[in-house]
Amino acid sequence: MPVKGWTYAKFEGIVQGVGDSKDFLYTSEGGAGTASWQGYPTIDFKKLYGPNSVIVTGIDEMWYTAVGVGAALIGLKTVVDHGMYMANALTFDLIHQQASKLHFMHGGDLTVPAVFVQSIAAQEKGLAGQHAEYEEDSWYMHSAGLKTVIPTTPYDMKGLMIAALRSGDPVVLLEYAGFRGLSGEVPDEAYEVQIGKAAVRSRGNDITIVSSGNGTPQMLAAADRLKKEGVSVEAIDLLTLHPLDTETLVKSVQKTKRLLTVDQSKYTLAPGAEVVARVAEAVPGAKFKRIAFPDAPVAAAPELLEYNRINPEHVYQAAKWLLAK
Amino acid sequence: MPVKGWTYAKFEGIVQGVGDSKDFLYTSEGGAGTASWQGYPTIDFKKLYGPNSVIVTGIDEMWYTAVGVGAALIGLKTVVDHGMYMANALTFDLIHQQASKLHFMHGGDLTVPAVFVQSIAAQEKGLAGQHAEYEEDSWYMHSAGLKTVIPTTPYDMKGLMIAALRSGDPVVLLEYAGFRGLSGEVPDEAYEVQIGKAAVRSRGNDITIVSSGNGTPQMLAAADRLKKEGVSVEAIDLLTLHPLDTETLVKSVQKTKRLLTVDQSKYTLAPGAEVVARVAEAVPGAKFKRIAFPDAPVAAAPELLEYNRINPEHVYQAAKWLLAK
Amino acid sequence: MSPTLDEAAVAVEKSASGKSVSRRSFLKGMAATGVGMSVLATGLKSVAHAQQLTPDLTDAKLVDMYAKMLRMRWWDRTYGDILLTDQNFRSWAHIWYPYAGQEAVAVGVTTALNQDDWIATTWRGAGHMIAKGGDLKKMTAGITMKATGLNGGYGASMHWTDKSIGYLFSTGIVGPNVVLMAGVAAGIKQRGTKQVAVAFASDGAHASPYFHVALNEAALLKLPLLYIIENNLYAGGAYYKVQNHLDDIATSAKGYDIPGVVVDGQNVLAVFNAAKTAVARARAGDGPTLIEAKTYRYYGHSGGAGVKVGRMGSFGLAYRPDREVLAWMARDPVEIQKTLLLNLGIITEAKAEEMVQAAKAEVAEAFKFAADSPVPKAADALRHVYSSGGPVAARQFANTKLF
Amino acid sequence: MSPTLDEAAVAVEKSASGKSVSRRSFLKGMAATGVGMSVLATGLKSVAHAQQLTPDLTDAKLVDMYAKMLRMRWWDRTYGDILLTDQNFRSWAHIWYPYAGQEAVAVGVTTALNQDDWIATTWRGAGHMIAKGGDLKKMTAGITMKATGLNGGYGASMHWTDKSIGYLFSTGIVGPNVVLMAGVAAGIKQRGTKQVAVAFASDGAHASPYFHVALNEAALLKLPLLYIIENNLYAGGAYYKVQNHLDDIATSAKGYDIPGVVVDGQNVLAVFNAAKTAVARARAGDGPTLIEAKTYRYYGHSGGAGVKVGRMGSFGLAYRPDREVLAWMARDPVEIQKTLLLNLGIITEAKAEEMVQAAKAEVAEAFKFAADSPVPKAADALRHVYSSGGPVAARQFANTKLF
Numbered sequence A, B: 001m002p003v004k005g006w007t008y009a010k011f012e013g014i015v016q017g018v019g020d021s022k023d024f025l026y027t028s029e030g031g032a033g034t035a036s037w038q039g040y041p042t043i044d045f046k047k048l049y050g051p052n053s054v055i056v057t058g059i060d061e062m063w064y065t066a067v068g069v070g071a072a073l074i075g076l077k078t079v080v081d082h083g084m085y086m087a088n089a090l091t092f093d094l095i096h097q098q099a100s101k102l103h104f105m106h107g108g109d110l111t112v113p114a115v116f117v118q119s120i121a122a123q124e125k126g127l128a129g130q131h132a133e134y135e136e137d138s139w140y141m142h143s144a145g146l147k148t149v150i151p152t153t154p155y156d157m158k159g160l161m162i163a164a165l166r167s168g169d170p171v172v173l174l175e176y177a178g179f180r181g182l183s184g185e186v187p188d189e190a191y192e193v194q195i196g197k198a199a200v201r202s203r204g205n206d207i208t209i210v211s212s213g214n215g216t217p218q219m220l221a222a223a224d225r226l227k228k229e230g231v232s233v234e235a236i237d238l239l240t241l242h243p244l245d246t247e248t249l250v251k252s253v254q255k256t257k258r259l260l261t262v263d264q265s266k267y268t269l270a271p272g273a274e275v276v277a278r279v280a281e282a283v284p285g286a287k288f289k290r291i292a293f294p295d296a297p298v299a300a301a302p303e304l305l306e307y308n309r310i311n312p313e314h315v316y317q318a319a320k321w322l323l324a325k
Numbered sequence C, D: 001m002s003p004t005l006d007e008a009a010v011a012v013e014k015s016a017s018g019k020s021v022s023r024r025s026f027l028k029g030m031a032a033t034g035v036g037m038s039v040l041a042t043g044l045k046s047v048a049h050a051q052q053l054t055p056d057l058t059d060a061k062l063v064d065m066y067a068k069m070l071r072m073r074w075w076d077r078t079y080g081d082i083l084l085t086d087q088n089f090r091s092w093a094h095i096w097y098p099y100a101g102q103e104a105v106a107v108g109v110t111t112a113l114n115q116d117d118w119i120a121t122t123w124r125g126a127g128h129m130i131a132k133g134g135d136l137k138k139m140t141a142g143i144t145m146k147a148t149g150l151n152g153g154y155g156a157s158m159h160w161t162d163k164s165i166g167y168l169f170s171t172g173i174v175g176p177n178v179v180l181m182a183g184v185a186a187g188i189k190q191r192g193t194k195q196v197a198v199a200f201a202s203d204g205a206h207a208s209p210y211f212h213v214a215l216n217e218a219a220l221l222k223l224p225l226l227y228i229i230e231n232n233l234y235a236g237g238a239y240y241k242v243q244n245h246l247d248d249i250a251t252s253a254k255g256y257d258i259p260g261v262v263v264d265g266q267n268v269l270a271v272f273n274a275a276k277t278a279v280a281r282a283r284a285g286d287g288p289t290l291i292e293a294k295t296y297r298y299y300g301h302s303g304g305a306g307v308k309v310g311r312m313g314s315f316g317l318a319y320r321p322d323r324e325v326l327a328w329m330a331r332d333p334v335e336i337q338k339t340l341l342l343n344l345g346i347i348t349e350a351k352a353e354e355m356v357q358a359a360k361a362e363v364a365e366a367f368k369f370a371a372d373s374p375v376p377k378a379a380d381a382l383r384h385v386y387s388s389g390g391p392v393a394a395r396q397f398a399n400t401k402l403f
């Protein structure tokens, strides 16, 4: 299978998700609506969809989001790709109070076929709280009317983007900024990664570990280490936060009877809380452990930052602890 | 004990929480900074703290919130009381991305002694989604650096307000708009309701029911009915959502082995998810049930609204169901 | 004393030596005389009128504008009467935001639009619905939350959409509609259709952050956007100067280097002409216009207080003097338009009365339709969350499946 | 050809018949001649200078302003050199937002302020820290995330506070600082102190929703607020006209009916005078002023690319021509101030050189202090969440207690 970069996969997903129509608008604070990858043609939205299909006007996250909602209301497919995680909260009103509720409040007479690529900060050193926080997953997981997805590979990025654009609903696609450098196998043709379906990244019987976003690489690294030690690990990457794939989670823990959730998001009401709560109701007698970033902002100094941020060692230790219970 | 109305209790709490200083600023979209109650003097902030202590300038929720944060930075105690729940998301950036993180990011050199009274809509008929949604509890429960409280009686309103103003930290005080008509016993003197402590509203051994905000009256009505039927109910009103009182919750379920959570907030990542998750980790073998408003916006027509909104019957049935397990 | 419009009309007709003249040649003649004619009872100058009446407003159009204003007026008055008299009326004061007094704004602006131009408005959006040609029955069933109405009971009075007539949405939130319509305008630009996007709001929206975002970006991108501020002097119970440092909100246009126009919001032709210029500018790709129409709402913010059966408007409200209401009623937009039609000889008094009765009858029929319509099914509260339409999971019951 | 400032100075001194004249009388004499003097190498006209120098700027003050500009300049240049040469340097390009080229703005504005006036700035806030009298050691330990530095490693370079000098905060977010400072101004008004609140930002902040909210409300409430837009032509790699329909951002002040002043941001005295007027207006209770200082940053947005050891500025950046950088360097604010001091005879070349060396030494000492300072303790990552200071619960470990 061909290997492609994260952003190229995203752009391919957009082009294939939009389909033949020119009824498309892309807004971005960061880029110019172009993506390249070696051996592939440069994707240039202005060339594909015309000069007015790309809006990049400055530091105005409300605006990019408003275009995404407004133009979608008259039937254009829109992608809001501002990439500026430090301004996510500023766009919350338009995404949550407008986009997520319009279809319902208008009794189905309005639809909002918009994809909001909301970046989550890469928790980079030197930046601190406002620029480094990992938290948006919970905001959008609690919104009804939205679908909230969080890819962890270029493959899922493309497939979820296509599914999002075809769904006709407002979709928040959470993009962990630290993934932008990833590359991976991505088919050339169009395909969907089903919204509402978690990915079982590894099958096993001793323990279920569940994570999402930048918790996933930590989980997978720990799972490898555990497997080398002979532990049979079922590792689940949520991929969709809303609507949550209860079935996959419950069936897994029915088998393993042990559930560890891993969140880079802050502990209280991190996605793992919902995962544990749903499973606890469905699987009596199971054992649970949650680890997450503590309920503190992210600090700038490497020592401080790394102390709190979830890493494979944390996951490994928590799994051992739960297995020993 | 004297009986007072909700708003008068709030205002008494503000006056006693501010103390002797005139270093106080109150912003509001709704009122004029005055409250009255029969047999008590009218509280008029302008008279108490001077003509510039009250800012009521129009429909500008960002502004009221900004004043609350800004003036607090130079040491004034501030109360932002805009009351306009339909604009909560518009203030999220200032409360979450600024107020909650400044103390930490500045290494303790800034403090934000501000109370943000964030109303939660009364889920009134005829209004729908944007005006009737009950959801902010989860947004602020996930924020670190904030303390988030949600009183359900005038007594708690006053005591939490005093505790909030004395804490020196940014506090989100969630005010369910439907409670504004309540009256109840409120001592004249200053007292604190401890932030971080849940209230056990009724003690019992058969089942623990946990709720908050406008889930609480539904829970209490159902608990009364259950008690009449001989069920020994422990009913817990969270009062503080962040930091959550894990100890009270865990100890209760260690005793009852059954936990039912009740949320008016939408199901996925409602506060009850965190409650179940914490208890599930600490109390192996307990049984769980959650009920909540479904993952849908609130509709306008009474039939639609009432179908989804949690009422005492829902709580009663869920308790019976869990007791039968 | 200069001649009245009537006298001028007679004069012009005479000069055409007995031959019946069309309104157009009459107007040309009148304009040619250049006389500063006396103010009509309505407060309009007839010369101004002559200039404002443009060739694209036919007699039929002028009559149609009047008919729409009557429909709006009587829809509000009827709602008020039913609210006060019918115990079983399935609606409330708190979701009725009357438009009476402001009719000239909605009609004036929409007359300058095509059917496929998009408008968006606020809670006070019934007038715009009628102006754009909306269905009274669906509106009325909407505000009474019936399954047959606009939004089928999901959104009651503040969330209407009728795409077939270009009524994209109304909203209950102060501020964002203009920025969403700027987004619509960006979508129009991308499509290359020559539509325009129009947002209606009132004085309360000026302080909104979205005001700045919308106008700044629309100016920069030269988007086909009209922002109509219906300055009805109050936001809720607050006089507009409580929140506005500016006397004219239109002044804020200077900060964006776009046209900011103040217009008499009681005069439908003045509004029409301002809108026409703005629409031409928008279609030409020259960018947005801010129009501030000075107007007044006869009722309260929402219509409950101070309303009496059979009487128009709310009186005795604490925040405004009754004589202010009466002073504005003396320049009533519906009356002004009627007087114009009479003075121009386009309709007679009898015809005017007939039109009033027709409007009332149409309105009555709509309320009857609504009353006779079924309510929505309770369990449908789980539907319309997503565009697939199917229900989401119930979570309020103990015995529902977890998946 | 009109005489240069030097020639004029000689002439005036001569006319004082050999007696040594003070700068003040020299200036009065110069102003009296009314000659349109030639442009200095720096681009300043000396008549303008004469008018701009006000009685409250003593010679010592003018020297101090220069000293501050030197400290800023060499702090940036030193950071750049260390960044490029010291493998163990505990900081990065991505958290260094150089101020070089804009020094006149921070110094000009803060010279018009009292110590207890509050300022807030952005990521590019090192200059303002020095201008307000901040401690170089704490700054440097701050940007290197040491326990001894500003914010003790919690916030690195974008979250500084030194209340003792009125530096309330810097921030990393584009937009909100002005509305928070308007809130500070409201707090000042409530306290009745005659302080002013000053927000520094750049061209990128104009599109922010907070721009509107802050100026609209500050105008309405006549708050003691100055908003200083340092228009350095770029927001990141975007030329300011990409996001501004307006040539002068100060034009937007018209939309709020407040003064909007464009000022030469390379000339510290021009900036000072504009700020002085605005401060007087603010203290008098007449409300806010928007000042747009036209200026330039010599380095990139953050300082990594195009920097060479020992050379000031960034060259070879894709989004701007090198000759643009050079053109602005030809009107360097530090050089302009130096030339002024020399021409006015306040300092000599030797003294100027001595001051440069002193600034370098002070900066070097600060970087040494930072390098020698301890890093924060890892487990303190759980502290400072609340003002009580105590740690919150760890959640990353398996074996921590649940309560």
Ligand SMILES: Cc1ncc(C[n+]2csc(CCOP(=O)(O)OP(=O)(O)O)c2C)c(N)n1
Residues within 6 Å of the ligand: B059, B061, B084, B086, B087, C122, C123, C124, C172, C173, C174, C175, C201, C202, C203, C204, C205, C232, C234, C235, C236, C301
């Ligand atoms: C953001 C927001 N804040 C507050 C409200 C509550 N509210 C609804 S209408 C209204 C007054 C609006 O006045 P104006 O904009 O002048 O419109 P008018 O009612 O005069 O048409 C207010 C404060 C709201 N709906 N949205």
Ligand SMILES: Cc1ncc(C[n+]2csc(CCOP(=O)(O)OP(=O)(O)O)c2C)c(N)n1
Residues within 6 Å of the ligand: A059, A061, A084, A086, A087, D122, D123, D124, D172, D173, D174, D175, D201, D202, D203, D204, D205, D232, D234, D235, D236, D301
């Ligand atoms: C709300 C927000 N959006 C985007 C960013 C990312 N960002 C940081 S600085 C910057 C450019 C700012 O340019 P300008 O305001 O002109 O300030 P300058 O860097 O020139 O001082 C951007 C886009 C941010 N910090 N905050």
Ligand SMILES: [Mg+2]
Residues within 6 Å of the ligand: C202, C203, C204, C230, C231, C232, C233, C234, C235, C236
């Ligand atoms: Mg109004």
Ligand SMILES: [Mg+2]
Residues within 6 Å of the ligand: D202, D203, D204, D230, D231, D232, D233, D234, D235, D236
């Ligand atoms: Mg700039």
